[in-house]
Amino acid sequence: MVLQSVEKLKKKYTITAILSALGVPRENYYRWCLQAINKPLSVEEKSIMELYKSTRYRNGHRKIKAMLKQNYNIELNLNTVQNLVQKHNLQCRIKPKRKWKSQGESIIIAPNLLNRDFTASKPNKKWVTDITYIQYGSTTKYLSTIMDLFNNEIVAYKLYDYQQTPLVIDTLKEALVVRNHLEGVIVLSDQGSVYTSYAYQACIKDNDLASSMSRRGNCWDSAVIESFHSNLKSEEFQYVKFNSLRNQDVTERVITYLNYYNEERIQEKLGYLTPVKYGVTAA
Known part of the structure; x- marks a missing residue:
């Protein structure tokens, strides 16, 4: 993604300015350039990148592993998927924690029938x-x-x-x-x-x-x-x-x-x- 961004913007801005805005060290950028030149992306890498892009970076490597099998019939070890994800700096968005707030005064209080049992054997139970x-x-x-x-x-x-x-x-x-x-x-x-x-x-x-x-x-x-x-x-x-x-x-x-x-x-x-x-x- 960094390489693509630099390629797209380098006609208008200097590479140093682009990397500074992206927060990417120059050493990393040039190392990635050499890797891109010397070693083309594998089918697995391309598929992982496509999945991250199509899902808008909402899924982690475990779900990406399952989607590789479902969408591309590619089976990879979970550690392999994680390594490829880290290699290309792909990250799932981290969910912010949310504080619970009670709302207003109670009038009718019902018992807690579920008691944290969030499983159901059938729909509409x-x-x-x-x-x-x-x-x-x-x-x-x-x-x-x-x-x-x-x-x-x-x-x-x-x-x-x-x-x-x-x-x-x-x-x-x-x-x-x-x-x-x-x-x-x-x-x-x-x-x-x-x-x-x-x-x-x-x-x-x-x-x-x-x-x-x-x-x-x-x-x-x-x-x-x-x-x-x-x-x-x-x-x-x-x-x-x-x-x-x-x-x-x-x-x-x-x-x-x-x-x-x-x-x-x-x-x-x-x-x-x-x-x-x-x-x-x-x-």
């Missing part, structure tokens, strides 16, 4: 829901999602300009429509005021669902959905400053990532399949 802030547009938006713990698929979502009870009720109603108005599903949430509200709990009860809540101040009780929201921000918005995009662009990027997550992003838990493909295979 256990759902988990949460809200996250999206602060990259001109105004803050609030994303509400519902995930099926069978295959970690995002069943429904809503992106609103406010964090009020209709946001979570509308998300729940959409999930019921998508999954054909199921009954008896356990729906885990935190103890935020929107989830403990009478209106939301009435919606749960009227649709014959079972409400479950994580313990107050304990983000590990809903770690799966917390992790998903962290992935969304670190993978889709890592290099975006707060309040730097148009609201329309933010919405489009959220929708694009949700589709990517369900249909293209492989997961180790699912045997390196995507949520959608795992659901079809299991069915």
Whole structure:
């Protein structure tokens, strides 16, 4: 990537200036130039670089190893993949840690039925829901999602300009429509005021669902959905400053990532399949 960047920009800037902007020592650059001249890239190296580029550097070497087999029928030892990744300075984006915040006063508290058991033998047995802030547009938006713990698929979502009870009720109603108005599903949430509200709990009860809540101040009780929201921000918005995009662009990027997550992003838990493909295979 450094060699390509220098080749592209050297007509306009000096090599020293380009390397300084990239934070790359001159010694490394010229050593890479010699390597590029003396030894062409192997099929495996080209495939790894293509995978990193196509997935926007979202995956680590373990997932890249699985994708090499799936996409190119190339089987490499995990250490070999890691060495090739390090050789070409390819890195997965590191997810920033997120602090949990409780939301408002509680009205109706449901028991923690899941108790951190995030496995499900069938679809539509256990759902988990949460809200996250999206602060990259001109105004803050609030994303509400519902995930099926069978295959970690995002069943429904809503992106609103406010964090009020209709946001979570509308998300729940959409999930019921998508999954054909199921009954008896356990729906885990935190103890935020929107989830403990009478209106939301009435919606749960009227649709014959079972409400479950994580313990107050304990983000590990809903770690799966917390992790998903962290992935969304670190993978889709890592290099975006707060309040730097148009609201329309933010919405489009959220929708694009949700589709990517369900249909293209492989997961180790699912045997390196995507949520959608795992659901079809299991069915």
